[in-house]
Amino acid sequence: MRIGLLGGSFNPAHAGHLMLARRALRALRLDQVWLMVSPGNPLKPRKGMAPFRVRLASAERIADGRRIVATDIESRLGQRFTVKTVGLLKQRFPHVHFVWLMGADGLAQLSRWKRWRRLAAMVPIAVLPRPGSVSPALRGAAASVLRHQRRPSRESPVLAERKGSAWTFLSAPQNDISATALRESGQFRPESDQE
Numbered sequence: 055m056r057i058g059l060l061g062g063s064f065n066p067a068h069a070g071h072l073m074l075a076r077r078a079l080r081a082l083r084l085d086q087v088w089l090m091v092s093p094g095n096p097l098k099p100r101k102g103m104a105p106f107r108v109r110l111a112s113a114e115r116i117a118d119g120r121r122i123v124a125t126d127i128e129s130r131l132g133q134r135f136t137v138k139t140v141g142l143l144k145q146r147f148p149h150v151h152f153v154w155l156m157g158a159d160g161l162a163q164l165s166r167w168k169r170w171r172r173l174a175a176m177v178p179i180a181v182l183p184r185p186g187s188v189s190p191a192l193r194g195a196a197a198s199v200l201r202h203q204r205r206p207s208r209e210s211p212v213l214a215e216r217k218g219s220a221w222t223f224l225s226a227p228q229n230d231i232s233a234t235a236l237r238e239s240g241q242f243r244p245e246s247d248q249e
């Protein structure tokens with residue numbers, strides 16, 4: 055079983071998440087993608103962050119419950135740092151091949167995550183393009199440190215099964231949608247979503 059983990063704030067979930075999940079399912083030959091709602095991104099301010107259950111409900115609305123599944127497992131594990139969450143998931147599901155999924159903005163800031171080198175050694179990573187972030191990501195500190203672990207995208211179908219450190223950059227159509235833009239345009243009003 056191969057599962058892609060798309061960790062995120064989902065404040066709110068949107069079409070960019072769905073595009074990323076669908077592209078990863080196909081390119082990485084995944085059985086499922088989990089939209090793993092973060093109880094609180096350690097690098098994001100709490101201000102402006104909708105309550106967890108509102109963000110989970112938002113992720114559930116874009117999921118299909120079959121190949122793309124919204125989950126509160128990170129909150130139930132009581133974790134916020136990805137390195138801890140992935141370690142616990144691997145313990146709990148020893149037969150699953152997990153792949154960490156993220157947009158290029160994630161790779162650009164990965165070197166600020168807790169024990170990120172350890173994380174990159176624990177789980178294969180697939181990065182998808184995002185407008186404005188491709189160049190900062192590929193020229194950033196994490197991509198530089200991990201340059202010898204980068205695999206060509208033609209190996210994507212077997213990335214999930216790789217034992218050692220491995221990451222790849224997938225080509226994909228880009229979508230400039232963001233949760234920030236949706237919040238700023240007033241299309242996501244958590245107060246009314248809580249009713």
Ligand SMILES: Nc1ncnc2c1ncn2[C@@H]1O[C@H](COP(=O)(O)OP(=O)(O)OP(=O)(O)O)[C@@H](O)[C@H]1O
Nearest residue numbers: 061062063064070156157160184229231232233234
């Ligand atoms: N339009 C997009 N294209 C590619 N990846 C995306 C896109 N939107 C979000 N992602 C990725 O999905 C994951 C979760 O993102 P998140 O829930 O923070 O959404 P966001 O739109 O980036 O939010 P915000 O604008 O509040 O920072 C991250 O890995 C992010 O890179």
Ligand SMILES: O=C(O)c1ccc[n+]([C@@H]2O[C@H](COP(=O)([O-])O)[C@@H](O)[C@H]2O)c1
Nearest residue numbers: 061062063092095097135136137167168
């Ligand atoms: O572990 C960390 O130090 C860390 C720092 C920043 C972000 N993350 C994770 O990155 C994922 C994307 O976060 P976000 O808020 O950009 O959607 C989400 O699962 C976060 O928990 C993790």
